[in-house]
Amino acid sequence: MSELGALAKGTVARMNFPNIQNVRSLNVAQEKSGSIVASDVSKSFGEFEALGPVSVEIGEGEFVSILGPSGCGKSTLMLMIAGLLKPTRGSIAVNGRILTKPMTDVGIVFQDHLLLEFRTAFENVLLQQEIRGLDRAATEKRARELFKKLGLFGVETRYPRQLSGGMQQRVSIARSLVHDPSVLLMDEPFGALDAISRTQIRHDLEMLWIETRKSVLFITHSIEEAIGLSDRVLVMSNSPGRVVKEIRIDLPRPRPAYLGQYPEFSAYADEIYKTFEELGVYHFK
Numbered sequence: 139m140s141e142l143g144a145l146a147k148g149t150v151a152r153m154n155f156p157n158i159q160n161v162r163s164l165n166v167a168q169e170k171s172g173s174i175v176a177s178d179v180s181k182s183f184g185e186f187e188a189l190g191p192v193s194v195e196i197g198e199g200e201f202v203s204i205l206g207p208s209g210c211g212k213s214t215l216m217l218m219i220a221g222l223l224k225p226t227r228g229s230i231a232v233n234g235r236i237l238t239k240p241m242t243d244v245g246i247v248f249q250d251h252l253l254l255e256f257r258t259a260f261e262n263v264l265l266q267q268e269i270r271g272l273d274r275a276a277t278e279k280r281a282r283e284l285f286k287k288l289g290l291f292g293v294e295t296r297y298p299r300q301l302s303g304g305m306q307q308r309v310s311i312a313r314s315l316v317h318d319p320s321v322l323l324m325d326e327p328f329g330a331l332d333a334i335s336r337t338q339i340r341h342d343l344e345m346l347w348i349e350t351r352k353s354v355l356f357i358t359h360s361i362e363e364a365i366g367l368s369d370r371v372l373v374m375s376n377s378p379g380r381v382v383k384e385i386r387i388d389l390p391r392p393r394p395a396y397l398g399q400y401p402e403f404s405a406y407a408d409e410i411y412k413t414f415e416e417l418g419v420y421h422f423k
């Protein structure tokens with residue numbers, strides 16, 4: 139299914155994990171809003187083993203990032219968590235129930251903004267209302283609030299081609315949140331943006347998350363971004379990817395633009411770089 143098709147079906151979310159000590163115990167029978175547990179999940183495409191097995195847990199209101207080399211299976215894991223792809227082995231539980239169909243209580247943001255070119259920024263966000271049959275006035279009110287919080291001033295009637303890359307992605311985030319989902323799945327959402335825009339949008343996302351406390355699965359290739367945003371960072375190995383390290387990020391929020399002011403930041407980053415070196419992801423001499 140295409141990413142836009144996934145959006146149109148109201149799906150959003152993803153996650154992965156494996157072989158971690160310290161994974162918090164999970165009470166599958168307990169009702170939680172936005173909790174996700176992937177247990178020993180793997181995915182093969184024919185003979186090709188693309189992922190796992192991995193076990194990943196995202197607690198209610200937790201911000202978890204996944205860092206891993208290209209092709210290790212991060213997007214595959216996210217699609218399985220969204221219920222858009224069936225695991226070859228293992229299971230995924232959302233709010234304590236095994237996932238058997240696409241998630242609906244979710245917002246998804248991809249690297250490509252996937253905005254419809256023939257709809258204005260505001261109309262793109264209201265797409266969720268039309269697809270999901272939500273109350274129009276309430277959705278418009280929430281969309282206006284999100285535009286304000288995301289710094290989208292006076293761009294409601296602009297078409298996507300009339301927006302900068304950063305603004306397009308902000309509209310995409312507003313679209314993913316306008317229906318107030320419990321889970322937010324983000325696959326390299328800032329990957330196409332310049333470093334300065336990335337730093338600002340990272341902060342704006344963090345502020346929004348502090349206010350709303352969604353359960354977030356955030357896929358990134360940026361070590362700084364992962365540390366800057368997350369409660370926990372999961373580091374994955376080369377394909378077929380497994381979770382080889384879990385790092386709990388103990389830094390105050392909101393976090394500053396320049397994370398280097400924290401000695402802990404250097405320690406976290408060092409641990410991640412060393413892990414990638416040990417895995418053979420980097421070959422520095």
Ligand SMILES: Nc1ncnc2c1ncn2[C@@H]1O[C@H](COP(=O)(O)OP(=O)(O)OP(=O)(O)O)[C@@H](O)[C@H]1O
Nearest residue numbers: 183186188206207208209210211212213214215377
């Ligand atoms: N539908 C498919 N059929 C066959 N192979 C696939 C399919 N989808 C993904 N793959 C393969 O599975 C592996 C993992 O892909 P995936 O997109 O999940 O990796 P990724 O970690 O998200 O990569 P990147 O960081 O480059 O986006 C890759 O080798 C990819 O080519």
